[in-house]
Amino acid sequence: MEIVVSGIRPTGKLHLGNYFGAVKSFLQMQENYQTYFFIADIHSLTTHPTPADLQGNVRQVLAEYLAMGLDPDKCALFIQSDVPQISELYTYMNMNAYLGELERSASFKDKVRAHPDNVNAGLLTYPVLMAVDILIHKADYVPVGKDQEQHLEMTRTFGRRFNNMYGVECFPEPKAFSTTGELIKVPGLTNQGKMSKSGGEGDAIFFDDEEEVTRKKIMRAVTDSGPTELNQIKPEAIQNLFDIMKLVSTKDTIEHFDSLYNTCEIRYGDFKKQLAEDVLSFVRPIREKIQSIKSDDTFLGKAAKTGAEKAIDSAEKTLREVRELIGFKRFY
Ligand code: AMP
16 A cells, blocks of 8 residues: 655644645545654754643644544554654764755745744754655655645655665655645635634634634624625635635535625625534534543543554664664674
């Protein structure tokens, strides 16, 4: 079976954009591929989180992905730091990664610009760790956004370089995974582009938010004074709300409000009330699951252990090969 690897940032609460833009495709992948989904807690150390924040975020993200349907029996959902082989291969691969190519990485340049006071070596070698996450499972595919294309290219470079150095075909070249379905970009509620955690107060609809908070966010979403011509094109703010509605409401509901818009009879208050109720009906069962899983240490522990065991199994197989190729030989 073909192998897919994908990282998950441990940055706390997930929103509707994460679900429709990432988690949903994970759910499909776990049915058809051998999948490794890891919570990238080692990567997150470049920003120096406190131990409490790190643990809290990993717990939250793990609970959320499980609540959304990632199944420990179908995929390997694991925490990166549970697999020491990753750190080991990272050490080896760093020996063949060059300062020039690492400094040229677009994400490194962005981070230096954004945080000139914290340009640590981990940030510089971030692409090496990322390559290791992928190469260690000999992945065929990696689902990547546009901003990650360069990292995938660097992964291929590092893998190829290792292969050439030892005259072997140890690491296959991972390809970008493109889902056949359209990639969905979920707009935010504040019209600054796609829904995002960093989009400011009121932009994102989080699964773990209280229902009243979600209702308020949707009711406060900016609209306009209403359509003035029949069948006019919807301005961005209105189209965004319709786009969100398409994800959670029935066809009848969408057609109903679309037709009211086209005849200039829409009342945005009613429209948003309906949208809020449909969002909540979609979010509620997942939210309830998050709540129960988050506080269930036995369940979380079992899930994380199952994932770690699968990942360690696959990683150790690669490492045994790599150690031997490098020339490490135990004298005992
Ligand atoms: P982030 O929240 O930036 O860590 O993103 C995690 C995953 O969710 C990535 O695969 C993103 O592409 C996806 N994602 C985040 N926000 C959106 C959005 N508004 N629409 C679609 N996908 C998104």
